[in-house]
Amino acid sequence: MASDFRFIRMKPARIVITGVGLAAPNGNSLAEFRKNLLTGVAGIERIDVRYMGSQLAGVCHFDPLRYQKKKEVRVGTRAGSVSIYCAREALADSRVAFDSLPKDRIGIYIGCTEHGNVETENEIYNISKFSYETKYWSHYHNPRTVANNPAGETSLNLGVTGPAYTIGAACAAGNLGLVHATQMLRLGEVDFAICGGVSESIHTFGIFAGFKSQNALATHAEPARASRPFDRARNGIVISEGGCLYTLERLEDAQARGAKIYAEIAGYHVNSDASDYVLPNPQRQAECIRAALRRAGLSPAEIHLINTHATATPLGDIQECEAIRSVFGEGCPETWINNTKSFIGHAMGAAGALELAGNLPSFEDLTVHPTINVDDLDPACALPGLVLNQPRRVSRIDTILNNSFGMLGINSTLIVRRFLP
Amino acid sequence: MTKDECKKLVLDIIADIAPDEDLSNVKPDVRLRDQLQLDSMDFLDIVMELRKRHGIEVPEADYMQLASLDSSAEYLTPRFNALADKR
Numbered sequence: 310m311a312s313d314f315r316f317i318r319m320k321p322a323r324i325v326i327t328g329v330g331l332a333a334p335n336g337n338s339l340a341e342f343r344k345n346l347l348t349g350v351a352g353i354e355r356i357d358v359r360y361m362g363s364q365l366a367g368v369c370h371f372d373p374l375r376y377q378k379k380k381e382v383r384v385g386t387r388a389g390s391v392s393i394y395c396a397r398e399a400l401a402d403s404r405v406a407f408d409s410l411p412k413d414r415i416g417i418y419i420g421c422t423e424h425g426n427v428e429t430e431n432e433i434y435n436i437s438k439f440s441y442e443t444k445y446w447s448h449y450h451n452p453r454t455v456a457n458n459p460a461g462e463t464s465l466n467l468g469v470t471g472p473a474y475t476i477g478a479a480c481a482a483g484n485l486g487l488v489h490a491t492q493m494l495r496l497g498e499v500d501f502a503i504c505g506g507v508s509e510s511i512h513t514f515g516i517f518a519g520f521k522s523q524n525a526l527a528t529h530a531e532p533a534r535a536s537r538p539f540d541r542a543r544n545g546i547v548i549s550e551g552g553c554l555y556t557l558e559r560l561e562d563a564q565a566r567g568a569k570i571y572a573e574i575a576g577y578h579v580n581s582d583a584s585d586y587v588l589p590n591p592q593r594q595a596e597c598i599r600a601a602l603r604r605a606g607l608s609p610a611e612i613h614l615i616n617t618h619a620t621a622t623p624l625g626d627i628q629e630c631e632a633i634r635s636v637f638g639e640g641c642p643e644t645w646i647n648n649t650k651s652f653i654g655h656a657m658g659a660a661g662a663l664e665l666a667g668n669l670p671s672f673e674d675l676t677v678h679p680t681i682n683v684d685d686l687d688p689a690c691a692l693p694g695l696v697l698n699q700p701r702r703v704s705r706i707d708t709i710l711n712n713s714f715g716m717l718g719i720n721s722t723l724i725v726r727r728f729l730p
Numbered sequence: 731m732t733k734d735e736c737k738k739l740v741l742d743i744i745a746d747i748a749p750d751e752d753l754s755n756v757k758p759d760v761r762l763r764d765q766l767q768l769d770s771m772d773f774l775d776i777v778m779e780l781r782k783r784h785g786i787e788v789p790e791a792d793y794m795q796l797a798s799l800d801s802s803a804e805y806l807t808p809r810f811n812a813l814a815d816k817r
Contacts, residue, residue, distance in 0.1 A: 379749035384771070445782060448774045 324491045325563050325728060326571040328403025328556035329666050330395040334367030334549050334653045338398065342663075343670045346678035347700050351533040351652045353547055359434065359514045365527060365535045366511040367549025367654035377466065386428060386453050387509035389462030391552035391659075392419055396463045396503050403556040403568060405501070407467075416499035417460045417473035418489045419554070420482025420506030422657035422715070424475065425454035426513040459507050471499050479715025480618070481579070482506045483553065483661030484723045488577045490557045500562065505662035507552035516657075520546055523587070525622050527654075536655075537682035538619035538626050538648045539690040539697075546620045547654030553662035564730075571669050572725040575708065576605025582718025589625050594632035594720050598712070601722035602636075605708075609637045612724070613705055614671055615646045616664045617680075618712040619690075620655050627689045629712065639693055645703060646694045648680040661713030661721065671706040672727045731810045733803035739784070739810075740776070740802045744768075747775040758799035780806070785813060 329339045334352030336342030345352070358364045373382050373390040376397040382390055396417070400407050432450055439445040452458065457474045464473035472493070478485040483506030490504035510516045520526040527545040529535035536547040563570055578600035582590035602609060615633060619626040637644055649664040650656075656663050671677060677696045686697065707727045714720045737758060744766070745753055751766050762768055776796060780786040786809050788796065795805035 380747075383747070383749065439782070445778070448771060448778070 321495045323560035324494050324557055324574040325560050326555050326574070326669070326725070327558050327563050327568040328399040328405070329553070329571065329669065330398025330400070330402060331551070331553040331663060331666050332369040332371045332391050332394055333551050333553070333656070333663055334369055337369070337371040339402070339666055339670070342667055346649065346652055346667050347676060349679075349681055351536070351681065353532040353535055353654055355532055356511065358517050359430070361514055361517055364517050365529065365532050365547050365654075367547060367551065367656060368511065369551050381466070384449055385462050386458055387512055387550065388421065388424055388459040388507050391507045391509065391550065392459040392463045392554065393466045395505065395507065395552040395554035396467060399503060399554045399556050405556065405566065405568070410501055412468055413470045414500040415469045415471045416490060416493050416502045416504075417463050417469055417471070418486050418493065418502060418504040419460045419463070419475045420478055420484070420486035420658050420662065421456070421459060421475045422479050422482055422508055422510060423477070424456055424458055426515050427509050428453040430513050430515060463503070478719050478721070479717060480655065480657055480660055481713040481715040481719045481721040482658040483663065483665075484577070484711060484713040484721035485579065486662060487555060487557065487574065487665075487723055488579060488721065491574045491577065494557060494559055500559070502557040503554050504557055505552070505554040506658040506660070508550050508657035508659045510657045511548055511550045516548055520548065527621060534682050536621055536651050536653070538617070538621040538651055539680060539687055539695065540683045541685040541687045543621040543623065543626065543687070545622055549654035549656040551653065551656035551659040551663055553659055553666045555662070570728040572672065572709070573728045574723070575607065575726040576601045576603070576724040577722060578604060579719070579721045582720065584718055587716050589628045589714055590718060591628040591632040591635070593718065594629060594712070594714060595635045597720040597722045598632065598636045598710070601710070601724050605724045605726070607708060607724065610641045610643065612637070612641070612644050612708050612710045613703070614668055614677055614709045615644060616668050616709065616711045617646060617648045618660070618714045619648050620650060626687070629714070630690045630692050633692055641694065643705060644694050645677045645696050645701065646692050647677055647696045649678070651681045651683075661711060661723065665709065665711045665723065665725070668709050668711070669725070671709065675703055675706055677701045677703055677706070731807055731814065733807050736803040736807040736810060737799045740799060740806070743776055743779040743783070747772055747779070756799060761797045762799070763797070784810065786810065
């Protein structure tokens, strides 16, 4: 490992994924998550949301006390607990000798859709019990609500003294965590990265109320069937919490320690619509996908699996399909397409990272997990290669393209490839 | 309220703000910080919980009175009793 800038070079360093830690509504480990994705087990339930009553949500059921003291849980945030759980699980999975890593050469880069709403709402509710007298406002409010909170809590828990911060990128944030870590490793800023995305969004009523006011909150009598991208009867988003953090390393470092390599970062791109606060822009999405393909040096036909961002809003799903159709057309017979939100809802800042994780095992089992809950495929979403309701065993998965888009028009596409030395 | 009852109320608060600590052998005459893992934010929690649960205000200049259980009881018991009288 190096503490200088010798990794800046004309040919970028190869960056590989060596560990995965996750908390999903239907699994607390990659193995459990993958098993449920292949057997059609969704993770949506009803929860009581302040001021709004019963709502559909994806809830994680990991044990925060596995890696935190009770006091840390009390003082910290849910996003902090999710981050710490995922980081610790990723480190264990990577089998890196963490104690011997220089802690100032580790970077923590965590994507978030938003942070601080949960804690602010809680405090306003708290002082409402005391006639809104602000002397009852918690002295923990500021450390809980600073935008770097999830990464900062993780650095405290791990004793990491390198850069640790969050990346605010709406629902594209999970991908952005990996993209940023790749860039920092290539720049030689750090030698080891913990990166991905987290969300505590189900603990703020504001996001539920906001989507409801936007007519974009899913309803369904059966929670497990509520998130249904591409179905003609889809009626909105199921909000979820969750997290997924990876360990990323330069290839030579990973090989030097004999690490298991899940995948190599092949390409990525991030761009902006510059067209609307909430409405997607398929032209910019297509530009994002094309730019990521160019960086990866791949043609559309060389992509074997596309994980769509589709959130089950009537318009958004069609627009992403339009973008994918414009890039992949009809001439990609080996390109399969799926959607992980149909199982876990929309995990916001964690979505991109979690959905990539759910598909990574495809390199090993050559199986594409399906998009579930599609009873009546919307013809406008009928892309060739869409895998619906049942997993599909395929002959080849060497590349995965992961789309994650967000409000204010931020688009991200991340491509990973099977690792070949 | 007796001083022992007051100590019990303070310990109840500490049990909530320091849930990992074993409070069965807290020595009343020893500084809380010297026997428990409590930092300045935790002492602010004690002050906040006294305010929320019992309507007791501890001005910043008096924070040092909460150093030990004994000093807390010495300082707080008359305030609890004055409050009770007022009610």
